[in-house]
Amino acid sequence: MSKDDDAMSPSAASSWFRFLPVDLGDTENLERYMPGGFHPTSLGDVYDERYRVVHKLGAGGFSTVWLARDETEQKWVALKIVVVDHSAAIETKYASSQHAALQCGGRAKFPIEYRHFTIDGPNGRHLCLVLPVLGPSASQLSCFLDSRMAPRLARKAAYQAVQALANLHAQGFCHGDVTTSNIAFCLSDIDRYTEHHLSKLFGAPEKAPLETESGEEPGPEAPQYIVRPIDFLASEENIISWDIQLLDFDQAFPASSPPQDMLGTPVEFLAPEVAVGLSASPASDVWALGCSIYRLRSGEGPFSSIDVWTPRDVVSFITRTLGAIPVSWQHILFDHEGQPTRDPSQDTPLVKSTDRRPLRDLVYNIYDKPENGVETGKIRPEHQVWDENDNIPYPACFADMVWKPKVTKIDNVYLHGYDDGTDELLEAMPKIPETEAALLHDLLSKIFVYDPAERITAGEMLSHPWFHVDQADPLPHGH
Structure with a gap:
């Protein structure tokens, strides 16, 4: 699960x-x-x-x-x-x-x-x-150290997800559950098998x-x-296509009549206004799409953490990137389960943290696949391999689509599950090209804003240059 x-x-x-x-x-x-x-x-x-x-x-x-x-x-x-x-x-x-x-x-x-x-x-x-x-979800193909999408596929999948959401919004509907789990890749003519x-x-x-x-x-x-x-x-x-579909209308609703109850969206994709108990809207879909775009490109959600389990948790975590919540939200209360409430007797305050996670740092530190192993000149102790399959690359037929970080060696030691030394290992990995990072940061800066009215729309996102950096470069053969 x-x-x-x-x-x-x-x-x-x-x-x-x-x-x-x-x-x-x-x-x-x-x-x-x-x-x-x-x-x-x-x-x-x-x-x-x-x-x-x-x-x-x-x-x-x-x-x-x-x-x-x-x-x-x-x-x-x-x-x-x-x-x-x-x-x-x-x-x-x-x-x-x-x-x-x-x-x-x-x-x-x-x-x-x-x-x-x-x-x-x-x-x-x-x-x-x-x-x-349909084939695997974007969550499966872009998941921390287990799997990462090739940058080009991440951009193509993200653009198609924006197209789907913009079209849905134009029909007056909100998806309500835009996550990487609900972005799935098509299969190439499975009925021939x-x-x-x-x-x-x-x-x-x-x-x-x-x-x-x-x-x-x-x-x-x-x-x-x-x-x-x-x-x-x-x-x-x-047999995995480069085309995606947006799945799962379980949480869908007409934009004119948003649900009264909290959306069932995983909390790390919840827009802050929804997390504090305000109405969901096309803008909250866009926030969730921004979280998905970041994960498509980086393998992680921008507001995902082992400490994020409730709406209160995710709002606290978001403040580390965007700063304090708006003054108009200061009256918002959360109960002991981390859900927004109007009952003052149930109030448990937001956890305030002095730790900062600037959005620019998150974007510019996205790591990419090295051409070969990484050598920093440091001698590292061998790491015990629990599952040898972790260090076996994907079959060659997937080379232009996905790669497995755990196949990478840094100072002759494989990347492995998260522990105290993982951040140092990842620091040695090559980073997202600076020109692309600037474009992605600009896009996400327009998405990750507190005021839904100030947030870019899905339709406006379609012309953003980050999605079009590959325009002059034809797709690999067969795509």
């Missing part, structure tokens, strides 16, 4: 769990296999008498997503099976947001559903959306039994095993 999708607070993490964790990397929140939660799906299950589950594509806070074979039309589809508690609301939202997406040009930038139906299971009635199959060919490309689905803390067998509300999502970067053949 990734923090982008469905992170838990420290208090939740310390509570009693029913299920033991599985050693399959990021998976769904296992504790949501309960009435009102996820549907227990297994490989080979057939839904609506035509969709046979073949592999898992991923999971988020409100759904699991499965690769399925449509036996009626003989094509591949993605089945998004929504948790019971959100199925009715999402079905209502999807109808209007899909109409807006179609008005925006349809399938070019948004995954338009083929159809939908319901599944009655042990945890209740689930909405199931039948969608086009048979099930046998896909198995050869990516291997058989990897499974692990689901076990309970008590040692009892899971009940009917949970599957017998958990499936690792398909790894599109594990193949010797690249």
